[in-house]
Structure formats: structure tokens, C-alpha cells
Amino acid sequence: MLEVSAIKKRYGTKTVVDTVSFTVGTSECLGVIGPNGAGKTTLFNMLDGTARMDGGRILLDGQDISDAPQHARARQGLGRAYQVPRTFVGLSVYENVLAGVTHGPGLRGAAAAARTMEILETVGLDAKAALIAGGLPLMDRKRLELAKAMSVGTKVILLDEIAGGLTEGEVHALIEIVARLKQDHTILWIEHIAHALMAVADRIMVLHFGEKLIEGPPAEVMDSAIVHEIYLGIAVDDTADT
């Protein structure tokens, strides 16, 4: 569904994403981790068209979207949920999602209304459809952020550290929603909360100074010497003695 080949981004003389490639299929979740400044957000910005690429190619469902503007990528089914929810605070929960299904997949009338309610049910907000978004507690704002990403992202959803700031119980509820979304979407998830990624991701990719260091099954990647080294500062040679 998403095929990324050798994408690159430079700011001035600094290469912040360096020749990164990966593919993610439907009903798959690729977790993305890496220390601060590793290039994770810049990667997402290139995927959704917020940042221009300096090289490489992105195929979405077989179509080359490398030069497509952000709104065109949204129309082709790519949505994104942000760490700090970007809700329209003065609109209702329902109107926030309706705006997405209208502008993304371009639904109208009864079809748009039905899709909006279906999405709200998926994230557990159907009973709160009429409430004003700005008054929701944090977990419900996260649910709404996911709903907005779904409203546009009919095929691919980018999740940008959505579990931040939640209680342990809320993180579990979020994991369940993401697992539901995964059934019929392609998901990329940047997340610092490791157990959330371990629960849903099929593979994890590690970025460091813009380069992809490793990609593989979650347990294998999290136990790898390279991850221990970059997160805990334990040199690979040292671990051999312990």
C-alpha cells in the first residue's frame, strides 16, 4: 500500500533523513522509533506532503505521490493524527469528523453522515457526537484526533506520538482502537511508549541521525544491541561481556 524508496531531506547542509526505504501493506502497522532529532517527524512530513523531499519516491496504492501536494495525498486516502490534537475546538465532535469525510474522500449527504457515525463508533465517541470538541477531556480529544485521521485516511494513517500524556488505562484503550483500525488500514506509528508499539506493530523501524538502522519484528528490534546502544548508551562490545 505504501512503498517508500530512498527518501531524503536536507535542511541547509544537514541531511536529516538519509535514503530511507520501507514498505507497509494493508492491515499492517510499522512502528517508528528513534532518539530526539532522529528524523521521525520529518519522515512523516515528507509522507503527508508537509515537507518537500530532496530525493526518493513514494508510492501510495501504486500511484506516485512524490510531488503531490498535501490535499491531493489526503484525497488519495492518507491521514495523520498529531501528538497535540488539531481539533476545530469550536465545532462539535460530529462536525470535526464530517469536515474530514467531506474534504478527504469527498462524501456528501447521507453517505457522509453514515461514514461519520461509523468512524465515531470505531473510536468510541458516538455518544458524544453533539458535544463541542473544545470541552472534551484529553482521552476524548485523542479519540477525536484518531477519528479525524480516519476521516481522511481511508487507506494509510500516520500516528504521531498519540499516546503521550495518557494514563496507563487510557493507553490500553488507545491500543485497542489502533488495533481495530489496523484491520483495514496501513498504519505507521511513531511512539515513545514502547509497550504500545509492541502490542500493535508488526515491525519496528529504528531511525538515528536520519538513517534507518534496523527494521524487523518488534521483540527482535527492541532486544537488539543497536537499540540498547542508542537508547541506553551501552556499547555493543560491552554487552557481549554481560
Ligand SMILES: Nc1ncnc2c1ncn2[C@@H]1O[C@H](COP(=O)(O)OP(=O)(O)OP(=O)(O)O)[C@@H](O)[C@H]1O
Ligand atoms: N524546519 C526545519 N529546519 C531546520 N531543521 C529542521 C527543521 N525541522 C527539523 N529539523 C531538524 O531535523 C532533525 C530531525 O528532526 P525531527 O523533528 O524530524 O526529529 P524527530 O525524530 O521527530 O525528533 P523528536 O522525537 O524530538 O520529535 C533535527 O536535527 C531537527 O533540528
